[in-house]
Amino acid sequence: xxxxxxxxxxxxxxxxxxxxxxxxxxxxxxxxxxxxxxxxxxxxxxxxxxxxxxxxxxxxxxxxxxxxxxxxxxxxxxxxxxxxxxxxxxxxxxxxxxxxxxxxxxx
Amino acid sequence: xxxxxxxxxxxxxxxxxxxxxxxxxxxxxxxxxxxxxxxxxxxxxxxxxxxxxxxxxxxxxxxxxxxxxxxxxxxxxxxxxxxxxxxxxxxxxxxxxxxxxxxxxxxxxxxxxxxxxxxx
Numbered sequence: 640x641x642x643x644x645x646x647x648x649x650x651x652x653x654x655x656x657x658x659x660x661x662x663x664x665x666x667x668x669x670x671x672x673x674x675x676x677x678x679x680x681x682x683x684x685x686x687x688x689x690x691x692x693x694x695x696x697x698x699x700x701x702x703x704x705x706x707x708x709x710x711x712x713x714x715x716x717x718x719x720x721x722x723x724x725x726x727x728x729x730x731x732x733x734x735x736x737x738x739x740x741x742x743x744x745x746x
Numbered sequence: 747x748x749x750x751x752x753x754x755x756x757x758x759x760x761x762x763x764x765x766x767x768x769x770x771x772x773x774x775x776x777x778x779x780x781x782x783x784x785x786x787x788x789x790x791x792x793x794x795x796x797x798x799x800x801x802x803x804x805x806x807x808x809x810x811x812x813x814x815x816x817x818x819x820x821x822x823x824x825x826x827x828x829x830x831x832x833x834x835x836x837x838x839x840x841x842x843x844x845x846x847x848x849x850x851x852x853x854x855x856x857x858x859x860x861x862x863x864x865x866x
């Protein structure tokens with residue numbers, strides 16, 4: 640099965656900083672990748688699908704790119720409400736594996 | 747408004763069984779793939795099982811294959827998972843999740859989850 644590896648596992652940044660999270664697939668998955676945000680105690684929320692398409696209602700400071708095996712999620716200007724754990728998920732074929740998550744905190 | 751409400755969680759002994767349900771509303775249920783995703787306490791998300799809109803195609807994570815069975819009743823707008831031979835490592839909050847389409851398991855709506863605890 641294809642493994643999804645996120646880096647870093649956690650990060651701490653200042654409000655206004657540009658933040659980048661990486662997700663790497665152990666084999667190519669084309670653009671079948673989604674990103675989710677899970678705030679503490681809350682249900683996951685879809686941010687991005689098809690590797691780079693912003694889900695309706697998601698702030699434009701979130702963007703994503705990539706194809707094949709390497710993907711990135713970028714928050715252009717980190718806000719306090721962005722404190723959360725972020726997960727990538729591949730869905731080219733089952734199993735639809737999630738990455739291990741990246742915890743984002745404010746310095 | 748899309749709503750999904752899970753039920754059926756609780757405390758069960760190792761080796762026991764449980765059936766979870768997810769009642770959905772606010773969308774044409776049969777048009778969308780659905781999945782179960784779980785999250786063990788303090789851990790990350792783990793996709794468990796998925797089913798196509800018609801119910802004809804099902805998929806399972808290796809960790810539950812042979813023990814869990816996903817199904818749906820489109821006349822009742824309800825998703826199910828039958829969980830047998832439960833183990834301590836199955837302890838988690840179980841979410842039902844709706845795919846963006848019948849062919850896209852990017853999950854745009856999630857239920858609030860139901861907690862399953864496997865312990866003696």
